[in-house]
Amino acid sequence: GAVVSQHPSRVICKSGTSVKIECRSLDFQATTMFWYRQFPKQSLMLMATSNEGSKATYEQGVEKDKFLINHASLTLSTLTVTSAHPEDSSFYICSASLRQGSGYTFGSGTRLTVV
């Protein structure tokens, strides 16, 4: 089945630094990947849609200059949280789908803590 690998699973960084999160589709090609953010005991909020070879599409209220998304290949999308602040601390999850209309595969998530 479709497998999505997300790395790192946990990261602690200092305020003002940048953190890169990787999302890889291991056994399929994903022209589109999705990045979500989840606060404790809350649902997943779509941040952006990552498109291979083109610019990401960001949801309203998500700062594209702060959350940089790069989808340089059909198997890799990265999310970089730039100049991180404590309020950026959250659980970030990526997902991809084999094809439209099928179930989605999610990465295992990244717990970001900014101190």
Add this chain to the structure above:
Amino acid sequence: SQQGEEDPQALSIQEGENATMNCSYKTSINNLQWYRQNSGRGLVHLILIRSNEREKHSGRLRVTLDTSKKSSSLLITASRAADTASYFCATAPSNSGYALNFGKGTSLLVTP
């Protein structure tokens, strides 16, 4: 953007009992999906029901979909302690790309 609402927000039952969770949504959909999330982990896809389907089964899971009421239910029969997790419904809108919109989730606790 989030459009689903699930109820109950939290559900506590004993092993062997059935657990029913409901989900409502607002826009037209292509399909509705249910996911499970263990604490601090990623999501696991459980079942997908298309807009032209009314009921679907998978093992101990039974999902219904009522597009006229824009609602769905997930039934877990003969629950086990290992079923303890959060359950989310997610819709794939028919008028946009295929990003999923998630409901708020139901936190299920199954006690031995």
